[in-house]
Amino acid sequence: MEKKSIDQLKKICSQVRRDCLRMVHAVQSGHPGAALGLTEYFVALYFQEMEHNSNFNMDGQGEDLFFLSNGHVSALWYSVLARTGYFSTEELKTFRKISSRLQGHPATEEGLPGVRIASGSLGQGLSVAIGAAQTKKLNRDNHLVYVMMGDGEQQEGQVWEAAMYAAHHKVDNLIAAIDYNGQQIDGPTEKVMDLKNLRAKYEAFGWDVVEIRNGNEMEEVLKGLEKAKSLTGKGKPVMILLYTEMGYGVDFMVGTHKWHGVAPNDEQLENALGQLKETLGDY
């Protein structure tokens, strides 16, 4: 993939945020908060850092793979997949509607290009990604496997089963990331169920940990991903703690859990789009 300038990537982020808001608005359901917070990371991965093929093949041999464990960020993933050519941006109009491939949470059943596993029930994606990474090793395929999780998702026990396993089996072709926005449905994570020191926890489990302190700053995200890549192949799985702000880019949505699963109304959409002027052309 040709290298893009920071400005180009930022422009793409603006468009992707517009897509997310319009998709959620059109069907008056979905999860805008985390989608807006993770936009820089997804754009950095799909437009710059990952070696991937939009001519989709389920087995994905000879390319990097991405798994989304916190499936409710689906609008963001669909926008990025469409805008990297996995399917037409026109299809974004069908998000969450009847007979669509763009299910509320990602699914493989209708063969949506780019999606390799269903997700939404939290805690499962890390295990799946580790399995895929081990198959890459068996196939002598030197590409990487990426997986995205939520921070609230760290409360699921299966995540820690997987964390223990990946270190024990030296799954070092894996870059996991946690969307560290400190928010979950019932409130701030530290009130709902405090995660305490995630860095210390993953290090104690035997992982290398990279922190991206501002996950909504493109330069920092790119630098963090390069750092994470440089740590692969050294006998340990790699975890990125990605500090983001939920709802980033829209002033009335930022920094609160209130927009986790709520759609903007007409007026709010207009206001939000007014704050995201850069566009590559809405679908």
Added chain:
Amino acid sequence: MEKILDLKYTYTEKKDTRSGFGDGLLEAGRNNPNVVGLCADLIGSLKMGAFQKEFPERFFQTGIAEANMIGLAAGMTIGGKIPFTGTFANFSTGRVYDQIRQSIAYSEKNVKICASHAGLTLGEDGATHQILEDVGMMKMLPNMTVIVPCDYNQTKAATLALVDHHGPAYLRFGRPNWPIFTPSDQKFEIGKAIKMIEGKDVSIFATGHLVWEAVVAEAMLREEGISAEVINIHTIKPLDEAAILESVGKTGCAVSAEEHQVNGGLGDSIAQVLVRNMPSPLEYIGVNDSFGESGTPTQLLEKYGLNAENIVKAAKKAISRK
């Protein structure tokens, strides 16, 4: 009892069905380099040691973490591996139902969930480990194939057949030594019932260990002048509806026999087929809405009404309702 009966099938050896799985997996590993094994700290119990020894690079010890094992297996299919997971039936199903549902069944992943120590015949470990609901849970999942073989030879053949079958599958087997009465060179056709004994008065549809009990029951019924047809339903889903209707079309009544809850088991599936096509008397042999307990396999089958004597009674009752 068995000695004086004129059985249509005999045996010279007893063996556990889980060994059929272990031996089948080893052969599958030799035949196909994409076969991989995963086990959650029960290598000996699942008889996966030989596979592990011969293919260490393709074997994955997961520790006591079954949810992770199911997710790993789903992920390993991406890139062409054919994972066989191994643990007790209880931990293969109820404990990890949501993981199977989302990451395997809904995602249509080519994972073979292999489950030992199913049913009452697990014996002395008691009800915590004697799962009697697993077939129901698995057959409810769209995309899932459910197989319950009857002896060592059939379990081995089923294991090998699963390598060439693309899609999620649940393979249920057990711990006790059990008569080996089916041929070692059998061809295992998923979804195709096997008519073991031809008869005309009543159809006995049995699965798993109870196929042998049905064979014994047939001889007991024959002594009383009753002609029973015995059909081995090794695949509960997809169900061989044609074989069921063909048999009951002739006999006019049926008995289902399984080491499972009556609720949600093979009998329920057969009842659906009959009600839709050919309403006929059906009697159920299975566990009636209770948990099991500690005991020997034979004691448990007797106490919970799952042995040949009970099949005989059920057959007579079904005939009387015609």
